[in-house]
Amino acid sequence: MKYFITTLIALLTSVSIWSQGGDSLALTPPMGWNSWNKFGCNVSETMIKDMVDAMVESGMRDAGYEYVVIDDCWQVGRDSLGNIIPDPERFPSGMSALADYIHAQGLKFGIYSCAGSKTCQDRPGSRGYQFQDARTYASWGVDYLKYDWCYDEGQDAHAAYKTMSDALKECGRPIVFSICEWGESEPWKWGKEVGHLWRTTADIRDCYQCTFDWGGLGVLDIIDKQVDLWKYAGPGHWNDPDMLEVGNGGMTVDEYKTHFSMWAMMAAPLMAGNDIREMDASTKEILTNNDVIGVNQDVKGEQARKFMDMGEYEIWAKPLSNGEVAVCFLNRSNFEWNLDYDWSKQTMYFVKDVSIRKNVYKVYDLWEHKEVGKTNEKLKKTIPPHGVLMVRLHL
Structure with missing residues (x-):
């Protein structure tokens, strides 16, 4: 026993x-x-x-x-x-x-x-x-x-x-x-x-x-x-x-x-x-x-989805906690991508806590470590061949 x-x-x-x-x-x-x-x-x-x-x-x-x-x-x-x-x-x-x-x-x-x-x-x-x-x-x-x-x-x-x-x-x-x-x-x-x-x-x-x-x-x-x-x-x-x-x-x-x-x-x-x-x-x-x-490491734990596929150019979005989202512009090509992006024309339908039409978000560049604009204006950047622009949208 x-x-x-x-x-x-x-x-x-x-x-x-x-x-x-x-x-x-x-x-x-x-x-x-x-x-x-x-x-x-x-x-x-x-x-x-x-x-x-x-x-x-x-x-x-x-x-x-x-x-x-x-x-x-x-x-x-x-x-x-x-x-x-x-x-x-x-x-x-x-x-x-x-x-x-x-x-x-x-x-x-x-x-x-x-x-x-x-x-x-x-x-x-x-x-x-x-x-x-x-x-x-x-x-x-x-x-x-x-x-x-x-x-x-x-x-x-x-x-x-x-x-x-x-x-x-x-x-x-x-x-x-x-x-x-x-x-x-x-x-x-x-x-x-x-x-x-x-x-x-x-x-x-x-x-x-x-x-x-x-x-x-x-x-x-x-x-x-x-x-x-x-x-x-x-x-x-x-x-x-x-x-x-x-x-x-x-x-x-x-x-x-x-x-x-x-x-x-x-x-x-x-x-x-x-x-x-x-x-x-x-x-x-x-x-x-x-x-x-x-x-x-965001605690929400969601994996990004590709919501725009333009062949050599892709845009991915990852919902984050605290009502934010990370967005990655991927340049697959061998040439520079002269990005001229209008936030208002696209809908990240699966990002439930972010509404670009209702709110103006600041755009923070995660590699330059600085604000590079807002969502009520176009995002203009040159993305190198095989490179990315990775940003975080926050209020």
Whole structure:
């Protein structure tokens, strides 16, 4: 009887912890840093600690970046009891000690695994070990799990991800669950009850517009795949168009501004993927733009919709709290867009709290950080090739 009562208390405590944490996890899109885009398999305890220090010193932590996520290649095998083993050469102090270091800096610890028998880099996956791995992660102090989809061996994605979701709910620690099956089984239709965010496309590449035979996509190609997904996003459940490439050298400054602006508009998780230790001024300016981040982190939690499509030119709008709206003018073309926009001629029909016909709103440029007009006058701006004009309307 004593064992039964103890077990029951432990179970109820676990459920309570998840319920409390689950209700408060990812109420705005998660922000952080992930090792994969820049470092691939070249991960280590020393590098992660350096990145943690750089997140603090650069101001990224203060700008809202919270999670430090080690992607694939941290694991090398399982012991005789089936417990996952971190690479002892690259992580000599162990994961608990690394988590302590991250937490001491006011940040949170994220880790990677896979729903298949192996990860995408042929390391041990979690299939068959979901509950054991979840308990291990909880004991290490993990706060975020990215869960990939290689070597799936014919599994049903919904069922496979629900198994790990159930394991996390019983592990005794609230952990943000990032579903990463590349959008192949339309996870936006079932992900809300399973995880906190779900990938919507194949992996991002560090280019404005490009496609690869294996499925990699450029920024513009990924944006195009998000257009009809706005209805599935909201507090605690987000469409994830993949991590940020800002600062990795494959795009121009204007293209990186477009990348960051549109991810903010789409209420996407903002997971930086650059070497924070070596950021140049423009990269830091982009990643720590509090005005743009504020749009992404708005508590209303709505994803932007494209309400005007003029081919090479698009206009997106994102309803915000406090009766405001963010508007992004996207220039897809290779030439400047000489914008001459009359606010009174267009209706953002889905933005219920903003009426341009009834009120005059100030127009605040989120990249220039200043007022650039009012809605009772035309907005005239030159938008560079592959660039954006991102503004916020407020009374």
